[in-house]
Amino acid sequence: MIYLTLFYTFFLIGLFTFGGGYAMIPMISEQVTSHGWMELSELQNFIAVSEMTPGPFAINIATFVGSQTGGIFGAVCATLGVILPSIIIIIIVAMILNKFLANKFVKGALFGVRPIVLSLILSTAIVFLFKAVIPYNGGKISTFNIEAFTLFIMLVSLAFIYKCKRKKAMNPIVLLLISGLFGLIIF
């Protein structure tokens, strides 16, 4: 049953996301493709929309995936699924406050999960880039997408120059607006 699957999938995603909304992307992309709910390119569209709309990224993406997979009830299930672990865990932590983060086992576990989260996020970025630039299917690289590669280099340089000049990262929405505009010109 799609609603139950959406609920428990997003429950697991909420339960095992460490480090904020973007750390959720590797797990979401793994789950949506293994369930055959959508292509990675479509998920990337959802990520862009979720980033540009107000509200927490995690809730936006859960609602979007849920709605596209199972309509309004699917959206409700996915969104409740993603927030429920937070509610349960935070209430437990709030009841035993202070002792929780000081516990050496909790500290150790959180220390060990960091390199994993870093690795997942970086490899997701690289794999998404590969998918856009060198689509690989049936065991061979089909084409080299020079337009996508050029756009990527342009955006990275732009974000880098901005960061060096202004001493802070470019607003994600501004970056997406620029990339959308370039997309309209190039593709």
Next chain:
Amino acid sequence: MIPLIQKETVEKKHWISEEEIVDIIAIAESTPGPIAVNAATYIGYRVAGVLGSIFATLGLALPSFTIIFVISLFYEQFMQISAVKAIFKGLSIGVIVLIANAFFKLKKSIKLNISTAILFIVLTSYLVANYFLEITIPFFTLILILFGFIFGIVTEVLLKGKKK
């Protein structure tokens, strides 16, 4: 969103003290789940118990839910337009830059020692190589997170405890 939560709950409503909000943000960041959701749940609990936490979280989720649901209704038709398709092709490249950016931001706040650095390099290489290898293991991400817990507990608690 965190500065907004801080302003609203500490400065305007005086629900939470200046010191406590710092603790709450630290806990929201180190517990699983979206940081804003965790913070809202915690503040709701502190102000009005379990029901407070549920209402605070639902309140946080409702505007997002409504906006995204409305967008998703028009998404399919919208994607038929070729100009929109081109814009989204551009956006998907922008998304890659944002994910890479999230990595560098997180990397700044995390200090790796030699064992976690090796783990990071080996795992990243494997995950990237897997794009070509195409090995799919169900719930692999979840297995990796659990492995991280065990790895951290073994190297940080059990092995260090023995040395002393």
